[in-house]
Amino acid sequence: MIICHCMGITDRQIAAAVDWMRAADPETVITPGKIYRALGKRADCGGCMPLFLDTMRNCASLGPATTIPSSQTIPYLGTGASHEGRPRSHRLSERSAAV
DSSP states (O other): OEEETTTTEEHHHHHHHHHHHHHHOTTOOOOHHHHHHHTTOOOSSOTTHHHHHHHHHTOGGGOGGGOOOOTTTSOOOOSSSOBTTBOGGGOGGGSOOOO
């Protein structure tokens, strides 16, 4: 089944990349970026990422130590939260360009 239409990545390629990385180094943390690099490709639009992550989670060799959190476990920052730990006043995009 095709997982990423932009790059033409299938579920079998993802499973093969996970198996290859796990065989090369059993302690490595497997991420989507590492899988893309192992396949000689890179993410384009990101529309496939939910299906890509589900496919990764279903790989038997992924292992319990490298489980990827689902989107429900990632806390929502909301409107009043800081961005990357910085208060709103320190965002580069909101600084004036006057020199």
